[in-house]
Amino acid sequence: MTAVTLDAGAPFGAAPPSARPAIVTRGLTKRFRGGQVAVDALDLSVPRGSVYGFLGPNGSGKTTTIRMLLGLAAPTSGEHELLGLPLGEALPRVGALVEGPAFYPYLSGEANLRRFDAADPTAPPATVRRRVAEALDRVGLTAAAGKRYRTYSLGMRQRLAIAAALLGPRELLILDEPTNGLDPQGTREVRSLVKQIAAGGTTVFVSSHLLAEVEQMCTHAAVMRAGRLVAQGSMASLGGGQVPRVRVRTPDTADALRVLRSLGLADVRADGPEPGDGVSAELGGHAPERVNAALVGEGVAVRGFAVERPSLEDVFVRLTGEGFDVDG
Amino acid sequence: MSTAETRETGLRRTPGLVPVSETLRTADRPLPPGAADSAPAETGAATVGAGPAEIEGATVGAGPSEIGGVAAGGEAVDVIDLAGPAPARRFGAFWRLLGSELGLTFRRPRNLVMLAVLASVPVILGVALRLVTDDMDAEGRGGGMGGLVASVAGNSLMLAFASLSFLVALLMPVAVSVVAGDAIAGEASGGTLRYLLAAPAGRTRLLLVKYLNAVVFSFAIAAVVAVSALVTGMALFPVGPVTLLSGTTVSVADGLLRVLISVGYVGAGMAALAAVALALSTFTEVPIGAIAGTVVLVIVAQVLRAVPQLEPISPYLLPTWLTRFDGALRDPVDLAAMRDGLLAFGAYILLFGSVAWARFTGKDITS
Ligand SMILES: Nc1ncnc2c1ncn2[C@@H]1O[C@H](COP(=O)(O)OP(=O)(O)O)[C@@H](O)[C@H]1O
């Protein structure tokens, strides 16, 4: 795939803002003092309406990327755009959670939300009470609204941070590891909250170092490793979760291939050069039991039959040749 | 354009495949509906910039329609605009943020304690002077009292001037340093700075709010000291015409006006110091560092000022000017001295305000 030359004057194209992806970056790079390249020539494109998993091990540059997207840190080089708008115009439409919650410990949850609402120059003060109450309600913190933040548990803090991101109508949510420090119950709650928000049409960009989490939540994903983008695309295209393959262990390789092809399965191939290595194909919309019946009916000696869903981890390992571990 | 609606649905529901270059290209030049059909092969590769470009099974669900849905979304402009027109900046938003800032400052227990301490000093001072004068009276040496004691004992208003000149040396600068030195560094260390800026508070706007907040606090402490001193003075010492440093005597109303002028002048001086503290505050994520740094600067300046050989640099030192509110105690009011002081304060505010602005608008927020 070759680089595309773009208009110099309009780095992300001339399409109207609402037609452009929710997030675009081009060659986004951050080199910290001391020379470490935390983010290296990142080209992201986050489609509108997607739940986009930004996946990478700890230290792979996810938070640094998010800081640049939000204008907190200046890129060493490269460009980025949110919602097709200049940053100052985009940010009021963006809710963000960056590297964990941060609030004023001596204020109540409610007072904290009011504080951040006051910082948004576009937020209507007349409706602040209602918006704060709604946001707290959405994350299930209504009962603790009047308690000081100091007394909140880690899970409550995380939820308050999500509430702060939901104070206004948002077109884009950027959530940096929103389930960090949450128990399984809290993790499930965040996941369903994200789904609910996405169902309302909001684009959600969610970073995580947990493969399983991204697989369960996201429609799209990008995989980072050591500051570089390894892959991005829909979950289907990445092989995560949505493309089950049928794998048949049989000595009759040629026959099995023929039967699977005649059934109309896609990407039919032998899994190895030896007879007995078996064959595999994309299951597509076919019922596995029918496929098996057809194979047996055609006299293929089926020794093993499995439907496999490739995990993102498989993809990651395949792409990098490494396990999914912490980067330096 | 009749396909716009179906495409838009594709965008929402069906996860499409988005190689970056593909998206950029199609976003750049929206393809006609059929054009996407010509490129299914490219859609198979989900990898960007990585060696193994092929992902097994990547073509499923990456049909032309999804590509069109995601990338050629340019044709569904009206439908995807979720939040409608850009939310406008609201009139008064700046004051709302300043109000929030003031609310935090004047409700924060630490700051209230400082205000209480500052308010208690004139009381302690007044009581002490009262005891001293009582002793002296008892010993029959009333006529021999020294300048400050004598003038305060002689008139209640003088306690205000005495308190200001005592506190302006260190305690008030400490209080201002705590608030202004904490302004940016405190938000940075607590992590709230990143959320304020993402809100988006705006860097220049936030800095200005932070500074105005510190200015209000500066004047507030001067006022608190004066009010506390006036109340204490009136309770403990005779109220009546005031004898000034220049020997003339003015009415109580005139004396109160002079207290007011002094409060304004000291407030302005503290606001200048606040600019220094704010500038330091933009250089660190450790609030105590900015606070202590400012206090150390004040003390160093006091020391330098006390060295006779360093006389030539004293006009450049802030503490030199802080005590010049005694111009209000002369008759007529020594406007020239106070004007020079105010100019010095203005210069400090300009210089350190610029430093703070340059630093804060250019800095990476990594906390
Ligand atoms: N302020 C900083 N100065 C220097 N290096 C940093 C800074 N912040 C992050 N890094 C480095 O950049 C890399 C990416 O960090 P980060 O973006 O936080 O990763 P992630 O969020 O994916 O865990 C890490 O190696 C980290 O040590």
Ligand SMILES: [Mg+2]
């Ligand atoms: Mg991180």
